[in-house]
Amino acid sequence: MAQPDSKKIFFENLSGAGKAIAVLTSGGDAQGMNAAVRAVVRMGLYVGAKVYFIHEGYQGMVDGGENIKEASWESVSSMLQVGGTVIGSARCKEFRTHEGRLKAAHNLVQHGITNLCVIGGDGSLTGANLFREEWSGLLTELVEQGLIEADAVQKYSALHIVGMVGSIDNDFCGTDMTIGTDSALHRIIEVVDAIMTTAQSHQRTFVLEVMGRHCGYLALVSALACGADWVLIPEMPPEDGWEDKMCQKLSATRSRGTRLNIIIVAEGAIDRHGKPITSSLVKDLVVKCLGFDTRVTILGHVQRGGTPSAFDRILASRMGVEAVLALLETTANTPACVVSLCGNQSVRLPLMECVQMTQEVQKAMDEKRFEEAVRLRGRSFENNLKTYKLLAHRKPESELPVSNFNVAVLNVGAPAAGMNAAVRSAIRVGISEGHKMFAVSDGFEGFSKGQIKEIKWADVGGWTGQGGSLLGTKRTLPAKHIDKIAEQMQKHNINALLIVGGFETCDRIKQSASGTKRRVFIIETMGGYCGYLASVGGLAAGADAAYIYEEPFDIRDLQANVEHLTEKMKTSIQRGLVLRNENSNENYTTDFIYQLYSEEGKGVFDSRKNVLGHMQQGGAPSPFDRNFGTKISAKAMQWVTKKLVETFRHDEGRVFANGEDSCCLLGMRRRALVFQPVVQLKDQTDFVHRIPKEQWWLKLRPLMKILAKYKTSYDVSDSGQLEHVVRNRPKESDASVAM
C-alpha cells in the first residue's frame, strides 16, 4: 500500500515545477470528460505544476477573465462520476480566426500558460494544432501591439499541446476507444434491453436510430451487442437491392417464431449512391413490404447523458495522467500528440497524422471507396464488422460446408456476465464452419453425467443480453470424473472442446461515490485472490485505498491510510472510499478494517461497510462484455476449426491432438489477442491462489493513489513513447473495447 512518507523518488526528471498547464473541453460533450479533467488537475498538481481550468472551451480562452481559473486539488472532487463536462464546452467561431487566436494567446501568456491539454473531437484538436504552429508569431504580434513585454517571446517561446479525444462517436483514427463511447453504448443497450421486454409482448419490429455523425461505430457495436437483425452504417452501405434482402430476412426470422426484430440505423447511414438511409425510410419499407407493426426510436441526446461507465472513468483517468506526462516530456521539436488507447496500453500518437487519417475516412466515403473507409477506421472496426456479418446472417443449410467435426461448448467456474454472448457466438461460428455443435450443461459435472446435446443456430437467439450462464455452470474440476468425461467424448465423437470460464471471472463492478459528508465506505469486492476488481473499481470510483492480495499490506499501511483519510476530512472533501478484495488478507478482514476505521475515525468521520457479494456476478452484461465475449469466442472457434483441419489424419480418419497448442487459452495481452498453450501458462500461474503470477493491471494502482493524493512512485514505462506509424499500423488490437 501507499507509504505517504515513502522515500521513493518519483519523477525526478519529470518535474512540473514552474510550469503552468491549462485544461479545456471543446466541441460536443461526452461522459468521462470530467474524469479526464480531474486526472489532469491532480496529476499536474502532483508533479508540482500550476493547473488552470479554461471554462467554455476555446470561447473561454478567447474571452479570458473569469473563464481562466486556477484549479485546486479539491476543486475536482466528486467530479469523476458526473456526466457531461463541468467546466463547460462551446463551439467558438472566433477561435477559427486569427484575431480570436491572438486574444487567446494573450490570455494564456498573462497566466504564464504554455501547456495546453485539449479534450475534444478532431475539430478541436485541429484548432489546437494550428494555434501551436502560430504561437510564436502570435507572441511577436502581441509584442508589436505593446500588449506583452518583449522578453515574453523568449520566455514563453513554445506552446505544448496534448490532445485527448472526447467523443461519443468513436470517430477518431488511432485510438481504439474515445472518451464517452462506452457510456453511450451503455445508454443504447439499456434502451434496447427495455425495448426487448415490451416488444416480446407484441410481435414488433423496432428501428433504432443511434448517433455517431458520419461514423458507424456505435451502430455496429450496438448491433453486435444485441444481436440485431440488420444494421446500416455509412462506412459499408448495403448493396443495391438491400431493401428486398432485408425484408426477406425479417420475414424468415418471423416465420421461425421470432417475435421481435431489431434494425439499427446509424444517423449517417447512406446507400451505395450516397443517398441517406433514414430510420423513417426503413420503417416505411418494412410496413409496405411486410405489413409488420414497426416502431421507430431515435435515441438522440440520451446517448450523451447519464453517468460515465467504469470503463470511461478509467480510460479518462489513465489518459489524463498520461497527458500530463506527455506535456512534461515534450520539447519544442516534438509534434503535438494525442494520448490514446491501443489494446490495453496507453500510447501517444502524432495528433495531425491521426486527424488527417480521420479526415481520409470521410473522403473515402464521399468518393465511394467503402472498403477503404472500413480499413482506415482500423482493425478493430473491421473486426467488429466481420464478426457481425458472421453471426447475423445465417446461411441456408444447403450452402453450409460440411466439416464432419463435432465440437462441444461448455461453461465452467462461476457464472459471469458475457458468458452467454460467448457461447452464442461460438455455436453460430461453429455451425457456419460446418461443424456439428454440442452444448454441455452444468460444466464438467454435467458432461460426466451425459448432459450433452446437439445445439442449433436458433437455440442461441437472444442470448447476448442475458446474464449468468444459460448452459449452466459448475465449479467441479474435470479430474474428478475424467473417465466418464472421456466416455462421453467418445460416445458423441467430440473432436474439440471450447470452454468458457476460468479461475475467477467477474463483470466489472459499478461503484458510485456518495455525497454523504464525513463518511468512509469500506467495500468488499469479489475476485478470489485476484485484486483486479478492487483495484480497477477503485480507480473508476476514485477510492482512497484498495487492499489486495497481490500487494501485501501491514499495520503501517493501514495506519497511513487512516491518517490520510483523517487529513482529508479536514479539507472540503469529506468522503472516503476504501475497497478490500475478499481474500486480500486472512486476518485484516473487512470487519477488522471497518472496526479499525470506525475507532480511529471517532469524532472525525464515521464508517460504513458493504459486502458486494454475488450481485457482482449478476445483472445483464455490459456492452463491453457482450461484445468482448462475442468476438473472443468467434476467434476461438475459428482457431479450433483451423487446428482440427491441421491435425486431422485422413489415412486414419482421426484428429490427433497431441501438440502443445492443442489446448490453448485465448486472452488479451497488451495489444493483441493471443492463443497461449495451457502447458506454458502453468509456469505463469499461482495455482494456490488461482491467479496469474504477473498481473498487468498492478501498474495502474499507483494512479489511484496519485489521484487520491498519496505520494507514490509511478512506473513511467507504462506511458507510451510517441509512435509514428499510424498509417502502417492501423488499430492493432482487434479487441476494440479492451481495457
Ligand code: ADP
Ligand atoms: P469537435 O472538436 O467535437 O470535432 P468542432 O469541429 O465543432 O467539434 O470543433 C470545436 C471547436 O474547435 C470549434 O468551435 C472551433 O472553436 C475549434 N476549431 C475546430 N476546427 C478548427 C480549425 N480548423 N481552426 C481553428 N479552430 C478550430
